[in-house]
Amino acid sequence: MSLWLAAIGVSRGVAIGAVHRVHGTDLDIPEYHVESNAVDAEVARFETALDDARGQLAAIREQIPANAPAEIGAFIETHLLMMQDSTLTDTVAALIREHRYNAEWALKRQAEHLTAMFDQMDDSYLRTRRDDVVHVTARIQRILLKQERSIETHAEDDAPPPVIVADELTPADIILLHQQGVAAFVTEHGGPLSHSAILARSLRIPAIVGMHNARRMLLDDETVIVDGEAGHVLAGPDEAALEFYRHRQKRDERYRRMLGMLKDETAVSTDGVRVRMLANVELPDDSKDAADVGAEGIGLYRTEFLYMNREETPGEEEQLAAYRRVLRSVDGPVTIRTLDLGADKTIGRATTKTSSNPALGLRAIRLCLKETDLFRTQLRALLRASAEGDLQIMLPMVSNIQELRQTRHLIGEVMEELKRDGLDFDAQLPVGAMIEVPAAALSAPLLARYCDFFSIGTNDLIQYTLAMDRIDDEINYLYDPLHPAVLQLIRMTIEAGDAAGIPVSMCGEMASDKRYTALLLGLGLTEFSMHPASVLEVKRAIMSADVGALKARTGEILALTDAHAYRDALDTLSQQLAG
Numbered sequence: 321m322s323l324w325l326a327a328i329g330v331s332r333g334v335a336i337g338a339v340h341r342v343h344g345t346d347l348d349i350p351e352y353h354v355e356s357n358a359v360d361a362e363v364a365r366f367e368t369a370l371d372d373a374r375g376q377l378a379a380i381r382e383q384i385p386a387n388a389p390a391e392i393g394a395f396i397e398t399h400l401l402m403m404q405d406s407t408l409t410d411t412v413a414a415l416i417r418e419h420r421y422n423a424e425w426a427l428k429r430q431a432e433h434l435t436a437m438f439d440q441m442d443d444s445y446l447r448t449r450r451d452d453v454v455h456v457t458a459r460i461q462r463i464l465l466k467q468e469r470s471i472e473t474h475a476e477d478d479a480p481p482p483v484i485v486a487d488e489l490t491p492a493d494i495i496l497l498h499q500q501g502v503a504a505f506v507t508e509h510g511g512p513l514s515h516s517a518i519l520a521r522s523l524r525i526p527a528i529v530g531m532h533n534a535r536r537m538l539l540d541d542e543t544v545i546v547d548g549e550a551g552h553v554l555a556g557p558d559e560a561a562l563e564f565y566r567h568r569q570k571r572d573e574r575y576r577r578m579l580g581m582l583k584d585e586t587a588v589s590t591d592g593v594r595v596r597m598l599a600n601v602e603l604p605d606d607s608k609d610a611a612d613v614g615a616e617g618i619g620l621y622r623t624e625f626l627y628m629n630r631e632e633t634p635g636e637e638e639q640l641a642a643y644r645r646v647l648r649s650v651d652g653p654v655t656i657r658t659l660d661l662g663a664d665k666t667i668g669r670a671t672t673k674t675s676s677n678p679a680l681g682l683r684a685i686r687l688c689l690k691e692t693d694l695f696r697t698q699l700r701a702l703l704r705a706s707a708e709g710d711l712q713i714m715l716p717m718v719s720n721i722q723e724l725r726q727t728r729h730l731i732g733e734v735m736e737e738l739k740r741d742g743l744d745f746d747a748q749l750p751v752g753a754m755i756e757v758p759a760a761a762l763s764a765p766l767l768a769r770y771c772d773f774f775s776i777g778t779n780d781l782i783q784y785t786l787a788m789d790r791i792d793d794e795i796n797y798l799y800d801p802l803h804p805a806v807l808q809l810i811r812m813t814i815e816a817g818d819a820a821g822i823p824v825s826m827c828g829e830m831a832s833d834k835r836y837t838a839l840l841l842g843l844g845l846t847e848f849s850m851h852p853a854s855v856l857e858v859k860r861a862i863m864s865a866d867v868g869a870l871k872a873r874t875g876e877i878l879a880l881t882d883a884h885a886y887r888d889a890l891d892t893l894s895q896q897l898a899g
């Protein structure tokens with residue numbers, strides 16, 4: 321019998337594959353004592369599980385394709401090393417012998433001890449090793465509990481592609497799983513604006529979040545259809561459903577081919593307004609996708625992904641090579657955002673303190689201005705790369721002028737250093753700010769004095785304006801790009817940019833959603849940046865829009881005070897080009 325489940329679709333497309341449940345770190349660990357004469361066998365059981373876990377990781381390491389980002393290998397190496405560490409291995413064996421604990425319980429006790437120790441450490445790098453302990457012990461626990469259905473067991477050629485069903489997936493998990501050829505992701509938690517969802521969209525992998533109890537309802541290896549647009553999962557589909565969705569896959573493919581014909585067209589509205597179409601990229605190699613859809617440049621390169629899944633932060637030369645790669649792969653300007661760490665994006669050598677409210681804590685530009693060595697290395701690499709192409713530096717989470725002044729001062733110092741070192745850079749390279757907190761939008765006319773451009777980050781702007789956590793699926797209903805407060809802030813930012821004569825683009829997810837294209841054009845936006853998968857679709861909407869008419873209509877709508885009339889009119893306007 322088929323089972324129909326619904327949740328939040330966050331990355332479009334249809335996938336047909338076999339369920340592969342990834343058990344998280346929330347395992348139920350049994351506690352019991354083994355008989356005295358069974359202690360040796362219990363230790364052996366633990367050691368076999370440990371060996372299996374090492375074997376799994378070694379096998380995954382072998383499967384990493386040659387073109388995969390280097391950090392994926394480093395991430396696996398760290399876990400392998402940890403599995404050889406005696407504080408984990410010998411101590412667990414000793415606990416089994418001493419207390420006659422079952423292996424799972426002994427491992428749990430030692431993991432708790434280690435994580436508590438890491439939590440208390442003064443060194444932020446060591447403190448964050450706790451996550452590695454949690455992940456490594458969960459892998460061994462899953463083997464002991466026989467709950468491990470690792471993705472490498474699906475490696476046979478004719479096996480259906482795996483649909484990963486998990487409690488939640490970090491951006492690092494997504495990168496890792498993508499390398500292994502997954503068909504779709506379904507998670508119990510997460511929201512459409514989580515970085516994992518954004519990553520799934522840019523990798524064009526259908527994904528659904530917020531499907532509570534998915535791991536209970538779906539069984540390993542059963543066939544499922546994932547509709548990433550509607551947010552539906554159909555388990556155990558009959559032949560008619562399979563036929564319907566195979567047809568949908570073909571239709572989607574035809575639609576993509578039709579859009580492909582727009583690749584070399586310029587985005588000009590029916591009344592002659594020229595709009596610039598830029599792409600967002602997460603990894604240097606993604607810029608190839610941007611070129612494939614004819615993007616006119618990169619509007620947002622999220623550099624934090626260079627820092628993930630690895631022990632050490634990337635050095636100047638490595639960053640320089642990555643930035644050069646992006647610059648070479650696209651024609652047009654490349655806007656590189658400085659490190660935006662914090663909240664749902666963390667790195668192995670995380671530098672953030674554990675904060676009770678990470679989204680409001682020491683993150684992004686705040687963190688960079690505190691950890692200036694980290695920031696200087698990135699600025700040196702960025703400035704050196706600027707000698708070779710049209711590069712712009714974009715600062716995340718700016719909320720006051722002081723941050724811009726400090727950064728500009730630091731850039732000046734780094735330029736002096738490079739001059740002394742005899743290294744080239746573009747002394748005129750544009751430096752701009754993301755407008756993603758309400759304070760920045762409200763003070764945009766002032767910030768504009770220190771910025772060469774603005775880019776509106778609607779993902780965070782909506783989160784901070786509406787006081788809703790972008791990764792919390794429980795309050796996803798509050799996520800509303802059409803909220804009057806959000807639209808006013810967008811409008812103010814565009815007007816401030818126009819008045820100061822600096823370009824304003826939008827790189828948040830709102831720019832990539834064709835339902836909002838008409839509204840954004842009506843608000844005066846002329847630069848859109850989005851993941852490559854949406855560029856052609858939004859371009860198509862722009863090419864059929866009359867911007868003059870939309871501006872007049874948008875002005876009238878925003879002046880409405882009747883909430884219902886406002887909402888209805890906006891919905892109509894939003895749908896106008898979305899068809």
Ligand SMILES: C=C(OP(=O)(O)O)C(=O)O
Nearest residue numbers: 756777778779780827828
């Ligand atoms: C583009 C944005 O940044 P992030 O990487 O945080 O999604 C945004 O906030 O809109």
